[in-house]
Structure formats: C-alpha cells, structure tokens
Amino acid sequence: MLKVLKFGGSSMADAHQFAKVKAIVDSDPSRRVVVVSAAGKRSRDDHKLTDLLYLCYAHLQYGVSCDAVFDMIRSRYLSIRDELHLSTPLEAEFAALREKMDRGISQDELVSRGEYFAARLMADYLGYDFLDSICWLRFRLDGTVDQPASYEALRRTASGRRVVIPGFYGAMPDGSVKTFTRGGSDITGALAAAALDADVYENWTDVSGFLMADPKIVQDPRPIERITYAELRELSYIGAQVLHEGTVSPVREKNIPLNIRNTNQPDHPGTMIRERFDEPELADENLITGIAGRKDFSVITITKNGMSSQAGVLRQILEVLERYGINVDYLPSGIDTVSLVVSAQKVTPCLYPMLGDLQKELKPDSIHVTDNMAIVAAVGRKMAYKPGTSGRIFAKLGENGINIRMITQGPEELNIIVGVDGSDFERAIRVLYDSFVK
Incomplete structure (x- = not known):
C-alpha cells in the first residue's frame, strides 16, 4: 500500500501546523511520499509566502528595495525551524538566494523557493529524504508537462524511499525552473501519485472535503462523502469551487482514488473521489450529489x-x-x-x-x-x-x-x-x- 499526500499552504503555515502534518504522516506507514506547498496564512490578516515572493520580484523589476519583504520570508521559515528544533541550514541558502536576486533571477525560480524551503524543513522534521522537483518533473518547451519522462524519473529517484517533494514547480529542458499556475502544488501531488501508481492520493487542506452546496447560499450544507470524477467535473464546470482540472486528470487516468482531507480534523473521512462506486454503496445516499x-x-x-x-x-x-x-x-x-x-x-x-x-x-x-x-x-x-x-x-x-x-x-x-x-x-x-x- 502506498499513499501520496499533498499538504496545502494552511497546513504548512507555522510550527503548530507542521506538528499536525507529522502526526498525520506518522499515523500510517503507507504515507511515504509527501508533497508540500509554501507556508500559507496563519491568520486572516497574514500573508502567503508565495505572495511575498511575487512581491519581491516586482520590487526587483522596478528597482525598489525588497529587503523588508525578503526578511519577512526568511524570518518565517527560520522561526518554524527553530520552534521545531531542527538543524536545516537555511541561513546559507537564503544568503545565496539573496545574492542571486541581485545578479538576476527569473520570476519562476524566485517564487518557487516558498515550496523549496517548506519541503526542506518538512523533510528534516519527518526524517524523510528531500527530493527536489527539478530532479523529476519535466516540462516541454511549450510549457506542458512531459508525463512519460517525469513518471520514469520519479519512479527511478523515489523507489523504496520516504520522500518530501516541493510542489508547484519543475524543470524546463535547459534545467531552468518552471512553475505551474497558482495552486499548482495540487498538480504536483497528482502527478506524483500517478507516476508511482499510488493506491490513494490524499489532498490535505483546511476543509473536510466538498460540500453539497455553497455555504454562502445554504446554511451548513452537508459534506459530500463520495463523488465520481464525472460528477466532480460537472460541478466544477457549473461553478463549484473544487479542484484544478490539472489535479484530477493524472489520477483519473490511472483510476487512483482521490481523498480530500482536513489537516485540522484528521479523523474526518473527508470526500472520496473515484471513477465509480459499486451500487450497494449508493443505497442510502442522497439522490443528488x-x-x-x-x-x-x-x-x-x-x-x-x-x-x-x-x-x-x-x-x-x-x-x-x-x-x-x-x-x-x-x-x-x-x-x-x-x-x-x-x-x-x-x-x-x-x-x-x-x-x-x-x-x-x-x-x-x-x-x-x-x-x-x-x-x-x-x-x-x-x-x-x-x-x-x-x-x-x-x-x-x-x-x-x-x-x-x-x-x-x-x-x-x-x-x-x-x-x-x-x-x-x-x-x-x-x-x-x-x-x-x-
């Protein structure tokens, strides 16, 4: 049994959330491959680290000092490391990144560092190997993912290992960093699950799966316990806030179940998405999904x-x-x-x-x-x-x-x-x- 897990920004926001992630991973020995986003918001008024990295790049483009913003990013990750008593040597890497920013850096490489540093810390915390996404996730010249090459590379590099992978980015043919659109860490997780023929792809976020209706319209709508990929596609097209299409396709092609779970409520089963469900399972369910x-x-x-x-x-x-x-x-x-x-x-x-x-x-x-x-x-x-x-x-x-x-x-x-x-x-x-x- 192999489970590939992806943790979103809210799950990576601070040391307290890191501890929740570790408890989830440690509770099941089949959870051997972990994909992470950059640190997200700790509160409503906080900043996502990826947003701050985009802001740094904008400052560089206009010749405005980004020292204050960069220090916020650096301090955030150092704070997580120190609170968890880790030994990850981030200072030297942040110094090297700052020098590269002064010399010239692409926007994709700069904003990808949020996931990179989060994965470095999480690998240290879990005792897993860190596996950089540029070592396996291959983009073609037109910006599409080369799935055959990526799958083969991940199978080769992750075989028999417990690894933490940064989401959101991979490598172009020339080795330069290429990012997905925002929310792309979900895609990285799905690609990893498909490449490794995982038994389940668990996508951990801050909600306990999908709801049967928009909570802004319907008060306390029921959660959707089980849904097919076809139903998910229909709801997504008509306006429901569900997963990025790129997240669904790789695992659907391999008929891998996708489980949406809540890091803050790990015992909640969340929403299970599959190609089909056996009819006996449907007997007592609602007529409408x-x-x-x-x-x-x-x-x-x-x-x-x-x-x-x-x-x-x-x-x-x-x-x-x-x-x-x-x-x-x-x-x-x-x-x-x-x-x-x-x-x-x-x-x-x-x-x-x-x-x-x-x-x-x-x-x-x-x-x-x-x-x-x-x-x-x-x-x-x-x-x-x-x-x-x-x-x-x-x-x-x-x-x-x-x-x-x-x-x-x-x-x-x-x-x-x-x-x-x-x-x-x-x-x-x-x-x-x-x-x-x-």
Whole structure:
C-alpha cells in the first residue's frame, strides 16, 4: 500500500501546523511520499509566502528595495525551524538566494523557493529524504508537462524511499525552473501519485472535503462523502469551487482514488473521489450529489423557419461566435430555434458586431437577447436510476414561484440544468437543497 499526500499552504503555515502534518504522516506507514506547498496564512490578516515572493520580484523589476519583504520570508521559515528544533541550514541558502536576486533571477525560480524551503524543513522534521522537483518533473518547451519522462524519473529517484517533494514547480529542458499556475502544488501531488501508481492520493487542506452546496447560499450544507470524477467535473464546470482540472486528470487516468482531507480534523473521512462506486454503496445516499450554479449569463436566441432542415446552420452560428472568441456554455434548441447561453461578461463588448454578423450570414427571422440569466444544476449519478427526478425538480421550483427559463439535460442523466432569472439564483439553490437533501 502506498499513499501520496499533498499538504496545502494552511497546513504548512507555522510550527503548530507542521506538528499536525507529522502526526498525520506518522499515523500510517503507507504515507511515504509527501508533497508540500509554501507556508500559507496563519491568520486572516497574514500573508502567503508565495505572495511575498511575487512581491519581491516586482520590487526587483522596478528597482525598489525588497529587503523588508525578503526578511519577512526568511524570518518565517527560520522561526518554524527553530520552534521545531531542527538543524536545516537555511541561513546559507537564503544568503545565496539573496545574492542571486541581485545578479538576476527569473520570476519562476524566485517564487518557487516558498515550496523549496517548506519541503526542506518538512523533510528534516519527518526524517524523510528531500527530493527536489527539478530532479523529476519535466516540462516541454511549450510549457506542458512531459508525463512519460517525469513518471520514469520519479519512479527511478523515489523507489523504496520516504520522500518530501516541493510542489508547484519543475524543470524546463535547459534545467531552468518552471512553475505551474497558482495552486499548482495540487498538480504536483497528482502527478506524483500517478507516476508511482499510488493506491490513494490524499489532498490535505483546511476543509473536510466538498460540500453539497455553497455555504454562502445554504446554511451548513452537508459534506459530500463520495463523488465520481464525472460528477466532480460537472460541478466544477457549473461553478463549484473544487479542484484544478490539472489535479484530477493524472489520477483519473490511472483510476487512483482521490481523498480530500482536513489537516485540522484528521479523523474526518473527508470526500472520496473515484471513477465509480459499486451500487450497494449508493443505497442510502442522497439522490443528488451536489448543487451548484453561476450567474451573469446572456442567452442569444435565433429563430429561422426551416432551420432544422438546413445543413450547416449550427456550424455557421458557432463559426461567428468563434470569430469573436465567445465560448458557448449551453446550447438548448427547438425545431427552428437555437439558443446560445454565453457569459455576459465576455459577450457584452462585442455583442452588437457579432449580432450583425449573425444577421448578415444567417438571415434569421429573429434574434433575441435575454440578459441576467443564471444557471443552476443538480448533479448526481443516481438520478438516472430514479424515474421522475426532473419532474420533481421542476415542480419544487414552480411551487416556490421560480420561473424556469431554460432546461437542458445530457443523455447520461448525470445532471439537470435549469436557467432562471438572476434574481432567483440563490433561492433556486436553497429550494433544491431543502427539497432533495434536508
């Protein structure tokens, strides 16, 4: 049994959090590979170390002294080391980094040092080997990860060892440091789990898994105990704050379970994500796995008599939108009508020129734009096995005076999506939660 663990910034914030991480790792001998983020905030008013490193780089670019900010970073890590009575020789490394900053350093290399120093300290604290990510995580020239080369390198360097790996960065072909986008330590952890064919990838953060609805809308929503990768993708697309897509893909490709856990509540099982669950496990679960949504959509409805019998009309429509860089989120249609659900923010600057092109090229009978539309989705793998689910959803919304402006559902019956007026958005989510979850 092998478990790969990733700990986020809140888990690495100070010596007290380091102690929690050690207790978690020591409690299970299968937890042999640990990936860490840079130290995060200790309180609401505190700073993430990565933010401070970006600030240092900005100061360097404008010729402004960054000594005060750099000292904050240095002091933070030295404080963790000293409180834990470690012997990691950080002073010399910080001095060398400061000299390199004066000579010239890339932004990626500078901001990657937050994870680097955090991993050095954690390796010392756990008694594990430190394995620098530049030794195995390989980027191609176009900035994508070379998975075959990276996987082979990690298998070779980590085999039979207990290691701590800094997240967020790897190496370009020339050896220079390359970082992911923010939150990239999750991706590092997923890549490590996939490379080593881990039995479980545990992602430790400051929440006990995913919730069934946004807690800003629904009071104390229930946690999601089990969710499939397909359901997770649906909830993520519709607006739920879940994992970065790059975190999911490597472990999903290898069919490795992903467990979201809380460092501050280590006994909580969190959320388990798998490709599928056996049906007996589903017997007593809620019909709906999660409810999510987004506001601020516009709906462009195009009507043309005989549209359904004319080949290529939909292609013409989509080509016009592509010309303006507009992505279509949903595409409900009728016999002679098609509706394009698009982001209002993206379409507003180019709306009238785009409508003009549609009018000129398609010569429709009418084009109508509806603003202030919100999308609400009920997602659940079990809905396909329960007849009448969509009818119940529509009935509950109607009983509460919420007018449904649009309906769409995929053939796999994994989700039921409705469009409502923006003013009904929060109420629609609460109605669905109260009707199907409480």
